[in-house]
Amino acid sequence: MIKAGSISRANGGYLVLYDRDVLSNAGVWEALQRVIKNRELRIEEPGAFFGFVPPQGLRPEPIPTDTKVIMIGDPSLYRTLASADPDFRETFKVKADFNFEIDRTQENITAFACFIADYCNRDGLRHFDSEAVARIIEQGARQVEDQNKLSTRFSDTVDLLIESNYWAEKDKAELVSGKHVERAIAEKIFRLNLIEERLQDLIAEGTLLVDVDGAAVGQVNGLAVYQMGDFSFGKPSSKLSGKSHDKGVLILGGYLGGKYAQQTPLSLSSTVCFEQSYDGVDGDSASSTELYAILSSLAEIPIKQGIAVTGSVNQNGEVQAIGGVNQKIEGHYDVCRLKGLTGHQGVMIPRANMRHLMLRSDVVDAVKAGKFHIYAVGTIDDGIEVLTGVAAGERGSAGKYPDGSVNDRVQKKLRQFTEQQKNLAASGNQKSADTETD
Numbered sequence: 256m257i258k259a260g261s262i263s264r265a266n267g268g269y270l271v272l273y274d275r276d277v278l279s280n281a282g283v284w285e286a287l288q289r290v291i292k293n294r295e296l297r298i299e300e301p302g303a304f305f306g307f308v309p310p311q312g313l314r315p316e317p318i319p320t321d322t323k324v325i326m327i328g329d330p331s332l333y334r335t336l337a338s339a340d341p342d343f344r345e346t347f348k349v350k351a352d353f354n355f356e357i358d359r360t361q362e363n364i365t366a367f368a369c370f371i372a373d374y375c376n377r378d379g380l381r382h383f384d385s386e387a388v389a390r391i392i393e394q395g396a397r398q399v400e401d402q403n404k405l406s407t408r409f410s411d412t413v414d415l416l417i418e419s420n421y422w423a424e425k426d427k428a429e430l431v432s433g434k435h436v437e438r439a440i441a442e443k444i445f446r447l448n449l450i451e452e453r454l455q456d457l458i459a460e461g462t463l464l465v466d467v468d469g470a471a472v473g474q475v476n477g478l479a480v481y482q483m484g485d486f487s488f489g490k491p492s493s494k495l496s497g498k499s500h501d502k503g504v505l506i507l508g509g510y511l512g513g514k515y516a517q518q519t520p521l522s523l524s525s526t527v528c529f530e531q532s533y534d535g536v537d538g539d540s541a542s543s544t545e546l547y548a549i550l551s552s553l554a555e556i557p558i559k560q561g562i563a564v565t566g567s568v569n570q571n572g573e574v575q576a577i578g579g580v581n582q583k584i585e586g587h588y589d590v591c592r593l594k595g596l597t598g599h600q601g602v603m604i605p606r607a608n609m610r611h612l613m614l615r616s617d618v619v620d621a622v623k624a625g626k627f628h629i630y631a632v633g634t635i636d637d638g639i640e641v642l643t644g645v646a647a648g649e650r651g652s653a654g655k656y657p658d659g660s661v662n663d664r665v666q667k668k669l670r671q672f673t674e675q676q677k678n679l680a681a682s683g684n685q686k687s688a689d690t691e692t693d
Contacts, residue, residue, distance in 0.1 A: 262287075262296055265322050274328030274336075287324070288346050296320045355407050356399040363405060367392055374413060380420040386433035391415060394440065397613035400581060415439055437616070447486035454490055459593045465491045467591050467600055470557035475642065477544040478565040478587060478602070480579035489579060489586025491563055543568040543638065550639055554664035558642045561600035562630070563587040566608075572635040576607035581614055588618050588627055596621065601628030603641055636662070 261270055277283050290296055295317040326347060333350070336343045357363050368388050375382050383391065394415065398406040406412070418439035423431040457463040465476065476491045543566040551558045565583050566574040584602045591600040609631050614622075621627040632638040636647035639661050648660025656663035 262290055262320060262322055263318065266296075266318070266320050267322070269323045269325060271325045271327065274326050274332050277326070278332075288342060290320060290322075291324060291346050292342075293317075294320055356401070356404040357407055359396060359401075359403050359405050364392060367395065367405060370409070370412075371416065374416060375420075378417075380416060381423050381429065381431050383416075383419070383431045383436075384433075387419065387431045387436050390433045390436040391419075393613070394436070397581065400578070400611045400613060402610050402613060418442065444486070447483070448488065450481070450483065451488040451490075455589060455593060458490075458590055465590055465594075466560040467491075467587075467594050468597060469560050471560055472555055472557045473548050473552035474560065475544055475548050475551070475558050476560065476563040476587070477541045478563050478583035479541075480582045480586075487579065487582050489582035489584070491587055491590055541565075543574050543635065546635060547639060547642055550635075550661060550665055551643065553668045554643075554645075554661050555668075556643045556645055556661060556664065559599070559644070561591070561597065562603055562628075562642055563601075564603045564638070564642070566603070566605040566632075566638075568635060574605045574607075574632055574634060574638060576605050576611075580604055580608045580611050584612075584629065585615055585618055588621065591627065592621075596626045598626050599628075601630060603630040603632055603638055606631040606633045 261272075272287075277287060296319075297317045298315050324347075330352070371383055371388055371391060374380070391412065392405065395406040395412060396402060396404060398408065398411065415436065419431050419436045422435040422438045422442075426435065428435070454463065458465050466474070467476070478489055478491060480487055480489050544564045546568055547558065547564060563583075565577055565580070567577055568574055584604070587600075587602050591597075612629070618627065622629060630638075630641045632641060636649075639645075640647050643661060646657070646660050648656040648662040650656055650662070656666060
């Protein structure tokens, strides 16, 4: 029995396909390309797709087709097909990227609220009060980590609507309120954060050593984000290896040379160790952290251990924006809360990341109460002042820094290294000359 397929039924119109559905069914991809290229549809035996030769009989004439095929998929699969299949670009000539975020304008906020109301009507959910709608919109901004944007991943929003309605039903509430939305978000995190809780237990019991109080020379807490698929979280850590990390090390050399080797050569070889890091995490967001540790060691000035650091740096000493800023701040806050908030702890982030802050309510409350702090810095000099409490110092017209400043101590230490290297070289040359004379 012959039945019309999707292409036959869509003849003269549009056919929308998902790339994974096409590729997961054997023979469909090749058949689809033939139809698009030849503009005709042939009725074939399924065994022909696998190399079997079916019995020959009467074969119907091919059916002319005029179907426009739209394939929807993720960018990574598109790039794979474009590089692996030489006919792909000829078959699908027009590519369109769809953004997963929109501007957080009043018009879009109103449209978002209308979407919530419409979905509640269609699926028979309780309606959301103004506080709940505001919380849903705030969660949409948090998903894209931008105060001025909203997520268009409506499947995630729908999941949150359904679960919030469930908790409102449990409370026998007429409307879904903000506390029900908060409960839905918290319950989802609880289902996904097993590894995060285990790491926090290791820190609390002292298996993983993290200092969040006191001060130490050459030691600073970095921050990393752990990606677990549909869940991510931050904890005090550091990057270990990778191409971006190696690039960050080269940037540090360029910064030190440009900052302190204007009049004398740079005589320095340093080693940075990431304690209790057992997996390589690529990225250069720890480059500023490494630089602070090196400056602290050279200046012999202790760094406040309660302040964790994130941010990449360029050769001009400007601290640049990084990703995952909310998870990093919340991860360090959770560790400080476990060990006891002192009022002197916090996180130092790039100033360019200020617009990306969409923090949990408990972190916001702690900041308002002065129990936790967030420092936004634009340069390495700004950051070293926050970490040490000592002025960084600006170079004067004579090329010197103010006495006692961080930069002054670093420059003097580097000049001391240079003099020691000269003396060792001179001593070695003298011994060689004495040996030749003997």
